[in-house]
Amino acid sequence: MKKIVLALLLCFSPCAVSDGLPDLGDASQTVLTPLQERQIGQQSMMEIRASKQFLDDPEINDYLNKIGDKLVENSSEPGLGFEFFAINDLSVNAFAMPGGFIGVNSGLLLTVQSESELAAVLSHEIAHVTQHHLARMIAGQQGDSLMSMAALAVAILAARTSPQVTEAAIATVQAHSIQKRLDYTRANEQEADRIGLDILQKSDFNIHAMPEFLVRLQKATRLLDNNAPNYLRTHPITTDRVADIENRVQKQPYRLVPDSLDFLLVRTKLISSQKTAVDAIAYFSDALGKQKHGNPIAQRYGLVEALLRNNETGRAAQELGTLRKLAGSAQYSRNNAMLETLAGRVKRAEGNQAATLEFYRTAVQNFPQHRALIYDYADLLIQNNQAEDATKMLAAQILRHPSDTTLYDLQARAYAAQGKVLEQHKAQAYSYAWQGKLYAALEQLELAKKAGGSFYQLSTVESDMRELREILGEVNKP
Numbered sequence: 001m002k003k004i005v006l007a008l009l010l011c012f013s014p015c016a017v018s019d020g021l022p023d024l025g026d027a028s029q030t031v032l033t034p035l036q037e038r039q040i041g042q043q044s045m046m047e048i049r050a051s052k053q054f055l056d057d058p059e060i061n062d063y064l065n066k067i068g069d070k071l072v073e074n075s076s077e078p079g080l081g082f083e084f085f086a087i088n089d090l091s092v093n094a095f096a097m098p099g100g101f102i103g104v105n106s107g108l109l110l111t112v113q114s115e116s117e118l119a120a121v122l123s124h125e126i127a128h129v130t131q132h133h134l135a136r137m138i139a140g141q142q143g144d145s146l147m148s149m150a151a152l153a154v155a156i157l158a159a160r161t162s163p164q165v166t167e168a169a170i171a172t173v174q175a176h177s178i179q180k181r182l183d184y185t186r187a188n189e190q191e192a193d194r195i196g197l198d199i200l201q202k203s204d205f206n207i208h209a210m211p212e213f214l215v216r217l218q219k220a221t222r223l224l225d226n227n228a229p230n231y232l233r234t235h236p237i238t239t240d241r242v243a244d245i246e247n248r249v250q251k252q253p254y255r256l257v258p259d260s261l262d263f264l265l266v267r268t269k270l271i272s273s274q275k276t277a278v279d280a281i282a283y284f285s286d287a288l289g290k291q292k293h294g295n296p297i298a299q300r301y302g303l304v305e306a307l308l309r310n311n312e313t314g315r316a317a318q319e320l321g322t323l324r325k326l327a328g329s330a331q332y333s334r335n336n337a338m339l340e341t342l343a344g345r346v347k348r349a350e351g352n353q354a355a356t357l358e359f360y361r362t363a364v365q366n367f368p369q370h371r372a373l374i375y376d377y378a379d380l381l382i383q384n385n386q387a388e389d390a391t392k393m394l395a396a397q398i399l400r401h402p403s404d405t406t407l408y409d410l411q412a413r414a415y416a417a418q419g420k421v422l423e424q425h426k427a428q429a430y431s432y433a434w435q436g437k438l439y440a441a442l443e444q445l446e447l448a449k450k451a452g453g454s455f456y457q458l459s460t461v462e463s464d465m466r467e468l469r470e471i472l473g474e475v476n477k478p
């Protein structure tokens with residue numbers, strides 16, 4: 001298992017990037033290979049994952065991947081292995097990196113007025129990736145751009161050991177695209193619209209959402225003057241462009257597609273996270289009391305979450321009861337993983353350990369893919385001297401999500417609780433490695449080696465150390 005992860009890491013490292021590029025300075029090269037695209041994307045992704053701007057909420061990221069995967073299935077490259085993730089930034093933006101990594105700002109999630117609008121933006125970004133627009137731009141730049149992209153990747157990796165440089169990572173990647181004028185062209189935009197619209201339609205979303213969102217964004221921007229959202233800077237909206245989409249959409253009947261409950265809950269979570277617990281309680285109570293426009297299940301979800309945050313466990317439990325009744329009778333399925341995760345947290349706060357453990361055992365069986373539940377259950381098992389069970393569950397999850405650093409952190413805790421020191425440091429090393437903290441990872445492997453173990457265990461640690469040193473050696477080459 002571990003072997004695969006480090007093999008991946010090695011393969012995505014910049015040394016592999018430079019090895020894979022036939023001629024770095026060759027201006028005649030106009031395409032990147034799929035592997036090179038993936039490497040550049042993966043490289044930037046490691047950096048983003050380690051930065052403060054990465055919105056490390058498994059429920060929001062799982063949701064984005066769920067809707068994203070549904071769209072990708074209807075794209076021309078369903079097997080590319082897209083990854084969607086949230087960025088904690090209130091400005092309206094979404095961006096695609098080569099290789100299928102698509103970032104969505106919290107500001108965009110809060111600005112869209114329906115799930116179809118979000119799907120429209122994602123479809124457009126997916127189309128940029130499948131049409132290799134950014135990759136072609138990088139490769140097509142006169143002479144130095146491919147070189148500087150690879151050099152940038154190396155610089156980023158080298159900078160990882162220095163926290164202040166790491167913080168600037170996203171800024172670097174974004175500034176780089178601006179400096180190099182890596183904005184999409186008008187032709188790129190029209191192609192992404194056309195293909196995005198096709199993806200949106202095949203995925204059963206409301207295609208009218210695409211022009212609606214663009215027009216609203218355009219109107220809002222006029223009032224902002226120079227403060228155009230980043231999204232408009234990288235994806236320029238022209239009158240032609242909007243007219244073109246409207247023209248395509250007009251021929252199709254208007255079909256209202258209801259928002260999923262997950263979409264509403266994710267937005268509620270984001271709204272709540274902008275407020276203190278007390279303010280959030282007041283906000284959601286007010287919305288429920290006045291029966292304001294909005295979804296009462298989502299509003300009550302926000303209220304329970306805020307009450308829990310404010311340590312009002314009794315009231316949270318009471319409101320949760322109402323919420324579950326409401327969710328059962330509504331058009332939405334009672335079986336929602338986000339509602340179940342919140343219910344688990346309320347149960348945990350109530351303090352009945354046996355009942356809570358029982359609750360999670362069932363919940364994890366019902367929602368084996370919901371990472372927030374897995375994290376909480378693993379934490380609970382470790383606290384209740386059942387670290388061995390936690391280890392088994394985490395190992396299965398890591399196979400599914402080999403780059404999820406929280407899973408490694410939990411695994412390290414579970415091993416520590418069992419006194420398995422070698423495994424503890426090894427798991428910690430993987431967490432650091434996937435955050436790009438390669439020196440810290442090496443240090444953990446050294447501790448693992450010192451702790452001692454079987455011949456087999458020690459030889460895997462040593463082989464991991466060799467691989468890491470190879471990467472670090474490449475990075476530090478003058």
Ligand SMILES: [Zn+2]
Nearest residue numbers: 184189192235
């Ligand atoms: Zn675009």
